[in-house]
Amino acid sequence: MSSLTESGLPRTAEPTDETLREVALTRDEYQEACHRLGRPLTPVELGIVGGMWSEHCGYQHSRPLLKRFPTEGPRVLVGAGEENAGAVDIGDGLAIVMKVESHNHPSAVEPFQGAATGVGGILRDIFTMGARPIALLDSLRFGSLESARSRRLAEGIIGGIGWYGNCVGVPTVGGEVMVDRNYDGNPLVNAMCVGLIRHEDLKGANASGVGNPVILFGADTGRDGLHGATFASLEDPESSHRGVVQVGDPFMEKLLIEACLEILHMPSLVGLQDLGATGLTSSVVEAAARGSGGISIDTDRVPRRTQGLTPYEVMLSESQERMLAIVERGHEAEITAVFDRWGLHSETIGEVDDSGNLRVQASGELVAELPVGLLVDAPTYTFPVERPAYLADVQLLDPADIPEPADLNTTFLALLGAPNIASRAPVFRRYDHMVGTNTVIDPGGDAAVLRIKGTARGVALSTDGNGRLCYLEPREGGRIAVAEAARNVSCVGALPIAVTDCLNFGSPDDPTVYYQLAEVIQGMAEACRAFGVPVVSGNVSLYNEAVGSAIWPTPVVGMLGLLEDLARRCDSGFIAAGDGVYLLGGGEPGLAGSEYLSQVHGLVAGRPSIDLEQEVALQGLVRDAIGRGLLRSAHDCSDGGLAVALAESAFAGGIGLTCRDGPLAVDRALAVDGVARDDVALFGESPSRIVVSVGAVDAPALEQMARVLRSPCRRLGTVGGDRLVIGPLDVSLDEAMMAWSGGLADALGGRG
Amino acid sequence: MRAAVVVFPGSNCDADARHVLTEVAGIATDFVWHTQTELRGYDAIVLPGGFSHGDYLRTGAVAARAPVMASVREAAGRGVPVLGICNGFQVLLEAGLLPGAMLHNAGIDFRCEWVHLRVDRTDTAFTNACTEGDVLRMPIAHGEGNYFAPPELLVRLEDEGRIVFRYCDPDGVVAPDANPNGSMAGIAGICNESRNVIGLMPHPERASEADLGSADGRVFWASLLAMVTA
Numbered sequence: 001m002s003s004l005t006e007s008g009l010p011r012t013a014e015p016t017d018e019t020l021r022e023v024a025l026t027r028d029e030y031q032e033a034c035h036r037l038g039r040p041l042t043p044v045e046l047g048i049v050g051g052m053w054s055e056h057c058g059y060q061h062s063r064p065l066l067k068r069f070p071t072e073g074p075r076v077l078v079g080a081g082e083e084n085a086g087a088v089d090i091g092d093g094l095a096i097v098m099k100v101e102s103h104n105h106p107s108a109v110e111p112f113q114g115a116a117t118g119v120g121g122i123l124r125d126i127f128t129m130g131a132r133p134i135a136l137l138d139s140l141r142f143g144s145l146e147s148a149r150s151r152r153l154a155e156g157i158i159g160g161i162g163w164y165g166n167c168v169g170v171p172t173v174g175g176e177v178m179v180d181r182n183y184d185g186n187p188l189v190n191a192m193c194v195g196l197i198r199h200e201d202l203k204g205a206n207a208s209g210v211g212n213p214v215i216l217f218g219a220d221t222g223r224d225g226l227h228g229a230t231f232a233s234l235e236d237p238e239s240s241h242r243g244v245v246q247v248g249d250p251f252m253e254k255l256l257i258e259a260c261l262e263i264l265h266m267p268s269l270v271g272l273q274d275l276g277a278t279g280l281t282s283s284v285v286e287a288a289a290r291g292s293g294g295i296s297i298d299t300d301r302v303p304r305r306t307q308g309l310t311p312y313e314v315m316l317s318e319s320q321e322r323m324l325a326i327v328e329r330g331h332e333a334e335i336t337a338v339f340d341r342w343g344l345h346s347e348t349i350g351e352v353d354d355s356g357n358l359r360v361q362a363s364g365e366l367v368a369e370l371p372v373g374l375l376v377d378a379p380t381y382t383f384p385v386e387r388p389a390y391l392a393d394v395q396l397l398d399p400a401d402i403p404e405p406a407d408l409n410t411t412f413l414a415l416l417g418a419p420n421i422a423s424r425a426p427v428f429r430r431y432d433h434m435v436g437t438n439t440v441i442d443p444g445g446d447a448a449v450l451r452i453k454g455t456a457r458g459v460a461l462s463t464d465g466n467g468r469l470c471y472l473e474p475r476e477g478g479r480i481a482v483a484e485a486a487r488n489v490s491c492v493g494a495l496p497i498a499v500t501d502c503l504n505f506g507s508p509d510d511p512t513v514y515y516q517l518a519e520v521i522q523g524m525a526e527a528c529r530a531f532g533v534p535v536v537s538g539n540v541s542l543y544n545e546a547v548g549s550a551i552w553p554t555p556v557v558g559m560l561g562l563l564e565d566l567a568r569r570c571d572s573g574f575i576a577a578g579d580g581v582y583l584l585g586g587g588e589p590g591l592a593g594s595e596y597l598s599q600v601h602g603l604v605a606g607r608p609s610i611d612l613e614q615e616v617a618l619q620g621l622v623r624d625a626i627g628r629g630l631l632r633s634a635h636d637c638s639d640g641g642l643a644v645a646l647a648e649s650a651f652a653g654g655i656g657l658t659c660r661d662g663p664l665a666v667d668r669a670l671a672v673d674g675v676a677r678d679d680v681a682l683f684g685e686s687p688s689r690i691v692v693s694v695g696a697v698d699a700p701a702l703e704q705m706a707r708v709l710r711s712p713c714r715r716l717g718t719v720g721g722d723r724l725v726i727g728p729l730d731v732s733l734d735e736a737m738m739a740w741s742g743g744l745a746d747a748l749g750g751r752g
Numbered sequence: 753m754r755a756a757v758v759v760f761p762g763s764n765c766d767a768d769a770r771h772v773l774t775e776v777a778g779i780a781t782d783f784v785w786h787t788q789t790e791l792r793g794y795d796a797i798v799l800p801g802g803f804s805h806g807d808y809l810r811t812g813a814v815a816a817r818a819p820v821m822a823s824v825r826e827a828a829g830r831g832v833p834v835l836g837i838c839n840g841f842q843v844l845l846e847a848g849l850l851p852g853a854m855l856h857n858a859g860i861d862f863r864c865e866w867v868h869l870r871v872d873r874t875d876t877a878f879t880n881a882c883t884e885g886d887v888l889r890m891p892i893a894h895g896e897g898n899y900f901a902p903p904e905l906l907v908r909l910e911d912e913g914r915i916v917f918r919y920c921d922p923d924g925v926v927a928p929d930a931n932p933n934g935s936m937a938g939i940a941g942i943c944n945e946s947r948n949v950i951g952l953m954p955h956p957e958r959a960s961e962a963d964l965g966s967a968d969g970r971v972f973w974a975s976l977l978a979m980v981t982a
Contacts, residue, residue, distance in 0.1 A: 162862050166893070167803040169764025251762050251806025343761060425865075432864045432893040434958050435801075437768040442965070451963055453771070566963070 015046060023050025029379060036374050044312045044360060044368040049375065051278030051316055052285060055542050058378025061508040062540040065518055068525040069535040075497055076534050077199065083290075084125040084205055084274065086536025087197070088498040090562050092455045095199050097131040100139070100192035100463070100502045100558040102541035107189040110245040111156025115189045116164040117248040117320050122193040123170065124274035124323065127257050130203035130264045131195025134436060135450055136165050138175035138191050139463040139502070139556040143184030145419055145747040150179075153187050154748055161191070162430045167250035168257070172431035173439055173448035175463055176556075177744070179419040180598075182467065185546030190502040190539075192463060192558040196452065203264060205273035207284070207291035207326045207352045212270055214284065214295065215332065217339050217346035218256050218322040219249065220305040225279070225318025252321040252344075259342040260323065266338075268331030275322040281315050283324055284350070285358055285375045291326070293372060294355035299362045301349045311362035326352060385518060386511035394472055397592060397606035404679050411600055412643055412729050413739045415683065418599045421640045422743025423651075445572040445652065446491040446636045447561060458569065460494035460561035467504075467552030469593045469608045474516045474553055476609045478523025480687050483615045484638060485559035486531050490619040491634045491690060493569045493626035494561025496531055501538040501557050506550020508542050516553035517542075524555060530612040531619075533559075570626045572635040573652025577720035579632050579693040581657055582702065583642065585618035586689050586712045595639045596683035608687075614711070615688045621711045622690050630698040630705075637689035643682040643726050645691045646716075647736055650724055656733045658725040659717030678728050693719050753795040753980045756784040758824065758840075760815040765801035765837065765957065772957040773798070777973035786818040795980045796833045796877075797824055799840030801893070801955060811854060811896050812842030821847050833877035833976055834949040838894055841941070841951030850942055850951045851905055855898040858934025862895040866965070867932055869940050869954055870920040873913050876947045881975040887924045888917075888968040890954040892932055897953040899935040899942075909942060917941035917952055 020030055023046055033049045034040050041049060055061055071080045077095050078087035085099035103118025119136060126133045138161050143150035165172045170193070207214065225246035263269050273287045280297065288295040299314040309317070325346075327335050332348060339346040358375065360368035405411040415421055428443040440458060441449035447462040464485040470477030486496040501524065506513040528535060544551045563569055574581075591597045592606025625631050633653065637645040650656055694702050699715075706713030717725075722733045757769045766783060773781040784791065791797065804815035815821070821843075828834045828849055836844040844850045857863055871879055871886040882888075901909060909915050918938040921930040926938045933953070941952025956969030 159861075166862055166864075166895075167762070167764075167806060169802060249806070251803060251808065254762055254764065254803070254806075429865045430862050432862070434864065434891050434893060434955070434964075435764055435768065437771060437958055437961070437964060440963050440965075 023047055024054055025050045029053055032379055033374065037370070042368055044315060045370055047312045047316050048281050048368060048370060051281050052375040053378040055540065056277045057282050059540055060378050060380050061383065061542060062503065062517065063380045064382055065521045068521055070525065070528050071534050073534040076536055078202065080535055080537055084128045086498065086500060087129065087202055088536055088560060090457060090459065092457065093199055094452060095197050095202065096459060096560055097126050097129045097195040097197055098192065098498065098500050098558065098560055099125050099537040100190055100500045100556060101125065101539040102502050102504060103189045103191065104186065104504060104541050104544055106245045107157055107187055108185065111153045112160035113245055113247050114160065115157040116160035117246045118189050118191045119161055119164040120248045120250065120253050120320055121276050122191045123168065123253060124276065126193045126195035127260050128205055128272050128274045129195065129197065130201045130272065131197035132261055133170045133193050133195045133257065134438060135194040135448070135461060136170050136172045136191065137461060137463050137558065138172060138189070139465065140175065140177045141183045141188035141467065141554060142179045143187065144181040145179055147184060150184060151749045157187060157189055158427055158430060164248055164250045166432045168254045169435050171433045171435050171439055172428070173433050173450065174443050174461055177424060177427055180468065182552050186544050186551050188504050188554060190504070190556045192500060194461060201264060203272050205287050205290060206271040207287035207295050208270055209328065209352055210292055210354050211329050212326055212352045213329060213332055213348045214350040214352065215325045215327055215335065215346050216302060216322060216349045217325060217344050219252055219319055220303045220345060221309065221314060221317050222305040222319045223309065223313055223317060226313060226316055246318050246320045248320045255342045255344055256321060256323055259338055259344055262338050263325065263335050266334060268328040268334060269325060270328060271326040273324040275324065277318065279315065279317045279319070285372055287324065287326065288358060288372045289376045292352050292354045294353040294357050295350055296353060296359040296361065297350035299360060301347055303345055303347050311360060311367050315360060383508055383514040384511040385515045387515055388512035394605050395607040399591060399677065399680060402591065402601055404677055405600065408678060408682065408728050409731050413731060413736060415596060415599060415640050415644060416647060416736055417739040417743030418595065419744055419747040420595050421644055423741050424744065426745035426748065440566065441492060441571055446488040447494065449492050449563065449569055451566050456565050458563035458566035460489040460492045460563060462488035463556055463558045464488060465554055465556040467554035468598065468604055470516065470520050470554065471552040472593045472604070473607050473609065474519035475523035478520035478555060479527040479612060480608060480610050481555050481557045482524050482527035482531065483610055483612065483687060484636065485557040486533070487619055487636050487690065489559050489561025490623050491570065491572070491636050493623055494563045495623060496533050496559055497562050498560045499528060499533050499535045499557055501535055501555060503540045504544050504551065504554040504556065505542050506545050510550065513550050520553050520555050527612060530616055568627050568629065570631050570634045571652070572649055573633055574649050574655050574657065574693050574719045575632040575653055577655060579695055579719040580699050581646070581659060581716045581719060582692050582694060583714050583716050584621060584690045584692055584706065584711060585614065586686065590686055591680055591684050594641065594683060594685040596641060596679065610687045617709050617711045618688050618690060621706055621709050622692070625702055625705060630694060630702050632693045632695060634690055634692045637691055638685065641683040641685050642689070643729060646726055647724055647740065649691055649693065650733060651737050651740060655719060656721040656723045657717055657719050658721060659727060682727065682729065753779055754793060755779045755781045755796040755798060756791060756794040757781055757798045757800055758786065758820055759783045760786045760804035760818060762804045762806050763800050763802035765955065768957045769798045769800040769837065772960045773973065776960045776970065777977065784820060786815065786820050789819050789823050791823040791827045794827065794832065796976055797827055799836040799843050801838030801840060804839055804843060810846065812839060812846040815843045816846035825849060828949050831946065831948050833979060835878055836951035837955055837957065838953055841953055842896065844949065844951045849949050850944055852899055852901040852942070854896045855900050856896050857898050863932050864891065864893040865932065867892050867954060868920050868922050868930065869917040870924050870926060872918060873916045876916055876943045876950055877979050878950050878972045878975045879916060881971050881978055885924055887920060887922065888971065889966045890956060890959040890969055892954050894953055897933040897935060899939045901936055906936060912945065914943050915939055916943050916950060
């Protein structure tokens with residue numbers, strides 16, 4: 001192949017605005033690329049640069065901000081941005097590979113396939129590293145389920161996640177479902193995958209060794225998903241980009257997993273790389289950047305499922321379930337024999353070199369020649385930042401303006417059945433959460449726990465993020481998101497050791513959205529430092545807007561916790577009548593951003609905050625108490641406040657409780673400005689609180705530990721009976737459980 | 753003794769079945785690939801759960817025509833115990849080794865949850881260590897577990913005592929509320945005439961260790977060992 005500049009291929013005319021819009025490049029970016037290259041771009045090059053410089057691949061808007069996260073730690077084996085996912089040491093020579101990624105825009109257009117291919121994509125990020133996927137989690141946000149469109153989107157998304165995960169045989173062990181009008185038309189689908197691997201088996205996605213062949217295997221290439229990455233970087237995808245959604249095949253993915261894990265141990269395998277956003281383009285560019293620096297591709301050799309694909313389309317197709325293997329020259333046959341056995345089509349489509357360039361050939365002619373360095377170094381932007389004016393208004397909240405409900409029992413039952421509080425079983429029972437025979441704590445508790453076969457260890461997994469709180473106070477919301485995810489894994493007895501995060505925001509071109517992004521990241525970074533947990537991987541999803549308004553700033557934190565001794569774990573359900581019920585921790589009681597305020601009073605207001613020092617102490621206390629075997633149950637106090645947390649522990653254990661006036665006494669003791677109200681005490685959502693139950697013989701030891709750690713610990717009441725008696729509340733366990741069990745299924749339209 | 757776990761492309765409970773057979777039951781176990789045609793030397797055969805061939809066409813339909821199935825049929829004819837779990841049950845139905853068919857769950861959706869099973873027959877290869885009426889707690893995870901048999905077949909199964917497990921409540925009462933998928937007569941598992949081939953939708957391999965929430969499934973492996981080593 002001669003070089004493009006030498007051969008003087010037809011120079012491309014200056015692209016029209018429409019062409020640039022098509023590839024999602026600004027005029028400035030186009031000129032920047034031409035300037036760096038020293039010549040105009042060919043049409044194929046234009047598509048390649050557009051894909052690589054999209055926010056989805058290039059992190060143009062977020063990269064400078066992401067540097068605020070702590071990313072290092074003694075357990076980090078593969079850090080953020082180094083490979084397809086992060087890897088963390090969990091002892092015994094084993095590592096967890098983890099990452100979360102969004103598939104919001106495709107899911108808004110075609111919910112079933114959009115969500116399904118989100119699961120497929122995150123799985124590939126994990127097994128590309130050589131790890132066997134052992135768990136999936138899905139953090140979902142839907143618009144108000146009162147709208148038929150939101151219900152249709154929710155049904156499709158839940159169905160697609162189940163369809164893909166169930167078939168591929170990786171358990172879906174956790175996640176979240178939150179509902180709010182704010183996500184109307186722009187649902188969020190964040191899929192997290194966790195894999196297990198021995199340290200020495202970690203494989204890089206690198207194209208090294210000049211002359212080594214590049215083998216494409218898995219599904220054939222079609223026209224599906226063209227411009228998915230650029231599409232995810234544009235506002236309101238539905239307006240102009242129908243048809244870009246990809247279609248998944250979980251059976252093919254299952255074959256890919258098994259084939260990849262089989263070739264992993266073959267010395268002739270140099271590198272493995274998946275094809276994700278921008279398809280072949282980012283796949284080969286990233287592999288070359290991590291390897292010998294250059295790569296050449298012959299698009300004629302790419303197996304197709306459609307006639308008449310142009311080189312441009314081949315390079316940018318986002319057909320699913322495709323992988324690349326870089327293999328030592330001369331050893332292709334031993335690798336492809338494995339693919340043949342699994343019934344996977346494979347073809348050598350290119351070769352590694354050290355030219356520093358991506359060279360693409362079609363029909364014997366060179367159609368693109370771009371420096372890899374140019375492609376992986378997208379221009380980054382920092383934007384004007386402006387504190388949103390709405391903050392001053394929404395942060396004002398005077399409880400005196402909030403009428404106290406006349407009948408607290410009725411309010412309690414309504415809250416238990418509210419879509420954001422009711423049992424999640426109608427969703428997670430549609431997912432196989434047990435395949436793999438590792439799931440020790442099923443979904444529905446604070447964190448899922450998986451055992452690690454062949455060791456005494458276990459891992460705890462949780463995803464958390466509260467868009468409403470981040471909307472009200474972005475920095476505190478970011479801190480609270482990390483703290484809650486850590487609290488959830490602490491509640492099962494696990495030590496939080498690593499974070500993967502997905503940042504879902506509106507358009508960063510809006511200075512107030514950019515403020516939210518910067519503040520939430522700052523808050524998350526502060527909390528990660530407080531807990532000593534590094535961020536090892538993540539994803540940014542911007543331009544989440546529908547009909548011109550941004551979604552709430554919604555970070556999703558995926559937390560990995562480690563249980564050195566699986567036997568020392570704790571579940572959320574009460575165990576035995578007579579056990580004491582205690583509240584550990586306790587911030588200022590408040591209604592800020594609470595589900596109660598939103599659900600019962602239709603208000604999103606207040607200024608949430610968290611004391612990280614107190615939070616760290618609280619989590620240390622609960623882990624130590626579990627480690628010493630003192631606790632019968634532990635449960636995070638979150639949406640719906642103390643009353644709902646107590647009820648959930650009762651439901652999980654199938655046994656009631658009596659707290660005559662415990663919560664009120666607590667609240668009065670902490671009351672600020674003399675405000676002590678039953679609704680605030682019962683349904684307020686101050687962070688840093690955990691409800692535990694303790695056998696009589698262990699209660700003094702728990703109280704003693706709390707004194708030493710200077711963490712609040714107050715007795716609320718006693719487990720037992722078939723009623724929930726919580727201060728002024730008194731309802732039967734059956735009635736409460738019925739409201740709680742059916743609430744979400746009813747809201748979803750009876751499915752589940 | 754030696755057991756075989758048959759692996760079809762898309763099987764995903766194959767490793768779970770082998771884990772339980774080797775680590776819990778202490779039975780040496782091999783994976784057998786779907787194209788293999790030699791099953792001599794195995795004292796038991798397990799068809800595991802999963803989505804063989806993606807369950808494209810119909811659940812179990814493609815796998816039922818795999819080369820290995822002729823050998824499974826031959827081994828079953830020799831009296832070798834054969835256990836089909838979930839997708840493995842569906843494969844046995846499609847292969848004609850067990851009668852009847854699977855429909856979509858009555859509630860349409862895939863269901864993964866804990867259920868209770870009543871053991872109605874203890875004269876089979878995998879239930880001889882049970883007492884009639886025992887209640888076992890196990891998970892299900894399927895979208896098509898709604899067992900269907902034409903009326904005359906159902907009568908025959910009842911008469912011949914081939915309904916081995918029925919969904920029940922924790923007290924062993926077979927009732928519509930305890931049936932997760934609308935299965936006819938609450939059927940969760942059946943056996944062949946010779947009582948050595950058993951298929952069921954629930955997963956005993958997921959309920960054989962206390963850490964996983966139930967060890968009730970161990971009775972399957974105890975029964976198998978008792979029968980083979982008797």
